[in-house]
Amino acid sequence: MRLNDATPQEGSKHRPRRVGRGIAAGQGASCGFGMRGQKSRSGRPTRPGFEGGQIPLYRRLPKLKHFPLVNRSSYTIINVDDLSSLAANTEVTLTSLIKAGIVTANNGPLKVLGDGDVSVPLTVRAAAFTAAARAKIEAAKGTCELLGANSSTSK
Template sequence: MGLENLQKAPGSTHSTKRLGRGQGSGLGKTAGRGGKGQTARTGSHEKRGFEGGQQPLQRRLPKVGFYSRFEKPYVINVEKISAVKELSEITVDTIRTVHKMSSSVKVVKLIGASAKGLASKIKDENVKFSGQN
């Protein structure tokens, strides 16, 4: 297969700016850098967010957000999912047999009016009920 006929798409390339070639070129004298000052100098670079000595916006605004190191429990309302009430013993694995939940779930919290009454059936420390920490 011949690669000799490959050409760049029309308009995809531009000629390079030829700086400092006289006033008639439009890029003479200051060579497109404006007047004097810090930005006209070679190697000029300001830090991202620098505002000329004014307190930068990212430092004027308060810090936002928080990431908790504690895993939130998967909450099940036993009034709505009554199949959990009928289980003889309640563990995370037995709840999975009657209620579809992600395999990443490790801690379950039972809520609802009758959740406290199920305390004697709970055989797993990863299953908690409302009112219990």
């Protein structure tokens, strides 16, 4: 059997409705769409999902709770206060923090938050810094080096 041999079952195909051809044809005058209203007008079907001007369901749902962001980026976060226990001029990376036991899990690239204070100069290499964290590290004569988020090993 070939594709061109395939034919529809007997009786499954109906002739198209010929509307607007007079009352003898059975679909004269209003053509089966009734007298008045939006559904009787020319070009009549509304678009899929239209709810009469009310915000449609596909636009309402993402505003509700429990709709997570698509492709959400997750970071291994650490506060500046946790870095204050390190020795001066230490190079701080995600792997060095895991070896030191300050960070216990690798939840993605490293992000430094600005809670607390640091008094020793450090060279911090991370994927992201908050403005407060960057200011506190640089105020302590340290440096902040921005790594690409994809360059560090993520989970």
